[in-house]
Amino acid sequence: MEVKWLEDFLSLSATSSFSRSADxxxxxxxxxxxxxxxxxxxxxxxxxxxxxxxxxxTAEGQDFLPRARKILDLxxxxxxxxxxxxxxxxxxxxxxxxxxxxxxxxxxxxxxMEERVGPxxxxxxxxxxxxxxxxxxxxxxxxxxxxxxxxxxxxxxxELAYCEHRCLGEERVIPVSAPDARGRxxxxxxxxxxxxxxxxxxxxxxxxxxxxxxxxxRPLPLxxxxxxxxxxxxxxxxxxxxxxxxxxxxxxxxxxRSGALVRAGSPAWTxxxxxxxxRTSAASRPCAGRFWSAVPDWREAMPAPRRVSVx
Numbered sequence: 001m002e003v004k005w006l007e008d009f010l011s012l013s014a015t016s017s018f019s020r021s022a023d024x025x026x027x028x029x030x031x032x033x034x035x036x037x038x039x040x041x042x043x044x045x046x047x048x049x050x051x052x053x054x055x056x057x058t059a060e061g062q063d064f065l066p067r068a069r070k071i072l073d074l075x076x077x078x079x080x081x082x083x084x085x086x087x088x089x090x091x092x093x094x095x096x097x098x099x100x101x102x103x104x105x106x107x108x109x110x111x112x113m114e115e116r117v118g119p120x121x122x123x124x125x126x127x128x129x130x131x132x133x134x135x136x137x138x139x140x141x142x143x144x145x146x147x148x149x150x151x152x153x154x155x156x157x158x159e160l161a162y163c164e165h166r167c168l169g170e171e172r173v174i175p176v177s178a179p180d181a182r183g184r185x186x187x188x189x190x191x192x193x194x195x196x197x198x199x200x201x202x203x204x205x206x207x208x209x210x211x212x213x214x215x216x217x218r219p220l221p222l223x224x225x226x227x228x229x230x231x232x233x234x235x236x237x238x239x240x241x242x243x244x245x246x247x248x249x250x251x252x253x254x255x256x257r258s259g260a261l262v263r264a265g266s267p268a269w270t271x272x273x274x275x276x277x278x279r280t281s282a283a284s285r286p287c288a289g290r291f292w293s294a295v296p297d298w299r300e301a302m303p304a305p306r307r308v309s310v311x
Contacts, residue, residue, distance in 0.1 A: 004140065005039035006072045008032055009047065013065055016054035026162030026281050027139070091287040092121040096137035097147040098206060100231045104250040105275060106147065109168065116294045130204035130229070135159050138278060144288040146278040149206055151271070153213035160278055166297045169275040172249045173207060175265035176256070178241040187244035189265035195223035197243035205229035207271075211246055214271055235261075246271060 011021040012032070022029040040047050047061035057065065097106065102124060114120050125143045135156060138146040149171060150157060177185035187197050200222075201208035208229070215222070222244075226237050234245040235252060244264050255261040279292055 001039070001042050002035075002140070003072065003075055005035055005042070006068050006075075008035050009039055009061075009064075009068055010072065012036060012048065012055070013057055013061065016056060018055065028158055028161065031139075031159060092123055093145065093288060093291055094123050094125050094143040095145050095147050096125045096134050096143040098131075098134065098149060100248050100251055101147050101149070101275065103232070104248065105169070113291070113294065117291055120291065131156055131206045131209065132159075132204070138163070138280060141280070144279065144284060145292075148276055148278065149210075149273040150276045151210045151273045154206060154209040156209065163278045163280050164292075165276045165278045166295050167274050167299050168277055168295075169298045171273050171275055173210070173246050173271040173273060174249055174263060175244055175246050175269050176238055176252060176261045177244050177264040178239060179259060179262045183259065183262065185244075185262050185264035186241055187264060189220065189244070189269050195221040197225045198222035199234045199237050199243040199245035200224045200227045201231075201234070201246075202227045202229055207231070207246065210271055210273065214269070218269070 008021065008025060011024050012018065015021045015024065018029050018033055022032045025032060027035075036048065043060075043064070045060040046058050047064060048055050049058050095106075110120065110122060125137050131154070134148070135146065137143050139159065146160070146163075147168075150165075175189055177187040180186050189196070198220075201211065203209075225243050226234070228234050228237070231247050231251055235247050235255075237243065238245040238247065239255065239260060247261075249256070252261055256263070275298075277295060279288070284292065
């Protein structure tokens with residue numbers, strides 16, 4: 001059972017409206033409904049009568065209501081007491097992030113941030129491999145920030161609609177392949193013939209979601225020969241000549257310069273994404289709040305361009 005489920009329950013019992021409670025809880029209506037059902041599943045009885053309008057508590061829900069208030073008050077007070085006691089030891093900023101950004105973007109960015117805020121202790125949170133799991137790490141309060149790519153075609157971005165964000169930069173995700181003996185891509189877009197050997201992100205990753213719209217607009221005869229949610233894994237297979245892959249340009253800048261990988265499609269096949277830092281609108285720890293206030297939005301005040309220039 002999770003604390004947020006109790007908070008959702010108390011909100012819905014007060015508003016009798018999923019839409020109003022979703023606004024109040026800063027989540028989507030579908031996310032709120034899912035969490036209420038998770039609470040009901042954990043308890044083992046229905047807490048709300050959804051056949052009535054407005055929605056109302058069942059008899060079991062009415063019995064649970066005062067107990068939920070007491071449980072939540074105790075949990076929140078205990079957390080506040082423990083946090084206050086160990087506040088000095090908690091000044092470590094936690095980030096949920098995508099693997100590629102932890103390798104390509106974060107090291108230089110945090111160095112530049114330290115020029116603004118001074119020495120900063122950071123850590124990456126252990127997250128599930130899916131993009132949904134990474135988002136949940138922030139939404140569920142297990143990290144101070146979420147560092148992620150962002151694109152309107154990714155449906156899961158709606159889960160972050162009630163979170164604050166700053167744009168930190170941009171990235172190009174381009175189709176690449178190992179070259180043949182004449183320096184041309186072994187596997188390329190628009191070559192005609194049979195299916196193209198494709199190195200896929202699968203369906204659960206950010207780029208797996210992001211590329212769906214691109215392929216829907218420009219259908220390709222792709223034959224999946226390998227699947228990996230991590231860009232670094234697809235890069236390794238592309239270098240081995242195993243197929244065509246869409247990879248963030250910053251991750252393969254050196255390989256493009258050396259010719260170990262070559263572009264395998266026109267600019268029309270590029271997926272342009274933003275790099276964003278998110279935090280929840282809930283009150284954050286003081287150290288996280290101070291850090292956030294110093295983060296510049298790239299569109300307004302980024303001192304250096306974030307796109308990688310390659311030969």
